[in-house]
Amino acid sequence: MKTKVSLVKCGSYEQKTVMDAVRRAVDLLGGIRAFVKPGxxxxxxxxxxSAKEPERAITTHPEIVRAVxxxxxxxxxxxxxxxxxxxxxxxxxxxxxxxxxxxxxEEEGVELVNFETAGATEKKIDHPILSSIHLxxxxxYADGIINLPKLKTHGFTVYTGAVKNFYGCIPGLRKAEYHKPIPPHTDDFGYLLTEIYLQFKDRVRLNLIDGILGMEGNGPSSGEVRKMDMLxxxxxxxxxxxxxxxLLGAAPHKIRTIHCLSKKAAGETTMQRIEIAGDKPSExxxxxFKFPPTWFYNFIPRPLVKLLGKFIWLKPVVMTDICTNCQMCVRSCPVQTIKSKGKGGKPEVEPENCxxxxxxxxxxxxxxxALRSSRLARLVIRQ
Incomplete structure (x- = not known):
């Protein structure tokens, strides 16, 4: 039997329109009672x-959450x-x-749960670098989870969707800290995302992607908003x-997170064994669709990353004319390589340690x- 994915057209975030579309997307899979039990x-x-307005397509739209x-x-x-x-x-x-x-x-009478104050538990994982993570x-310990990701690109993982949304189950700045011991290779991070997903897999009842407005280009926060009208x-x-x-035009097995999920048999990764139910993709x-540049992490074998990384690289740079000096980058950098020493005390990236x-x-x-790449990187990835 094929694994079913529902695809439903939804042209706006108007409350009734979203409610009808979300209900249809769930009904195509058997209805909400197939996933949720009384009590x-x-x-x-x-x-x-981040703290951004819904129309910027950085976060899941509140009307999607209301409908669910x-x-x-x-x-x-x-x-x-x-x-x-x-x-x-x-x-x-x-x-x-x-x-x-x-x-x-407030309108629906539900509780908002802050993962930072809810406490965390250390879980052992099967990962080449990390032995455990805090979740x-x-x-x-929820009875069940309904996962509501946003359809976006991602500068490091190329795509962020259902599985990567569980990275948000790591409390606070630990999310940045777990990048620190992992070398710049997408497979290492892909296997980390896989291990996190496997910790929650048995509790995940349903996943629904908000793609009414999506993000292409250099996501997940600085890309271009694209009207896609899809759930x-x-x-x-x-x-x-x-x-x-x-559906977006990529070969799924070339998305390194999906490759890692396949290796761990975490779910279905073969399109021939997936049934698209509902509206036709041609509609x-x-x-x-613009994915971010797939740079050297995806091409260089892990043993050669440190050697070739000296010549093929992509590094962040602070645009001081736009920077508001909020210090978010300074606090979130896992290796403390962003210092407040630029013009007017604004942050500046020390690229040698990035x-x-x-x-x-x-x-x-x-x-x-902004993202700045080496000349050789621009040739390799044709930026």
């Missing part, structure tokens, strides 16, 4: 990368909404407010990411982090 507490995990809250209540369960925003250094309340989650929670108790859902997060990247304008994790680029609230 359960179900954690809804949106992508709340209502479906969970219809099934007789209690929904909770939680995340650990990477940009919550100034306080998670600001993120709840800006992303529209606070308003939705939020709110996610680990995708599946019980299998891996199949959902496989189908989504395929969507998906041509020429590990190219791009946490600063991902979390900068002002889009003030």
């Amino acid at each position: 359960e507490k179900i954690l809804l995990k949106p992508n709340l990368l 809250i209502r479906l969970v209540k219809e099934a007789g369960a209690t929904p909770l909404v939680g995340d650990s925003p990477g940009g919550a250094v100034k306080g998670v309340e600001r993120v709840w407010e800006k992303t529209g989650m606070k308003r939705i929670a 939020s108790n709110a996610a680990l 995708l859902a599946s019980a299998d997060a891996v199949a959902l990411d496989t189908a989504t990247t395929s 969507f304008a998906l041509e020429n 590990i190219s994790c791009l946490c600063c680029h991902e979390l900068c609230p002002s889009d003030a982090i």
Whole structure:
């Protein structure tokens, strides 16, 4: 039997339009009662990368969350909404407010769960570099999880979707810290994402991607907003990411996270064994979707990374004319290579120590982090 992924057209974030589309996407998979039982507490995990307005397509839209809250209540369960925003250094309340989650929670009468204050548990993992990771108790011990990612590109992993959304279950700045021991190779990070997903796999009931507005180019926060008018859902997060990247024109097995998930048999990664139910892909304008440049991490064998990395590299640089000096990049850098020594005390990257994790680029609230590549890198990846 094929793994089912539902694909539904949704042209706006108008409340009734979204409710109808979300219901249809779930009904195509068997209906909400196939995933949620009466009396359960179900954690809804949106992508709340930073304190940004929904129309910027950086975070999961609040109307998507509202629709799923209502479906969970219809099934007789209690929904909770939680995340650990990477940009919550100034306080998670600001993120709840800006992303529209606070308003939705108040209107729908649901609890917002702060993963930082919910506590964490250390879990052993099977990874070539890390032996364990800390994960939020709110996610680990929920009766079930409904995963609500945003359709976006990612400068390091190329694509961020259902599986990578679970990286938000790592509390606080530990997310940046786990980049520190991992060399700049996407397989190492891909296997980390795989291990995190496997910790939650048995609790994940449903995954639904918000692709009404998506992001292409240099995501996940500085890319270009693209109207895509699509919702995708599946019980299998891996199949959902496989189908989504395929619809966007990529070969899923070339996305290194999907490659790692396949090696660990974490879910379905073969399109021939996935059924797309609902609307036809031809009804969507998906041509020429822009992925970020796939730079040297994807091409260089791990043993040669340190050697060739001297000649083929991509590093962040602070654009001081845009920088607001919020210090987010300084606080989020896992190797403390961003110092407040630029003009006017603004941050400056010390490139010799940079590990190219791009946490600063991902979390900068002002889009003030540009990416600079070596001449050889530009030739290799044809930027």
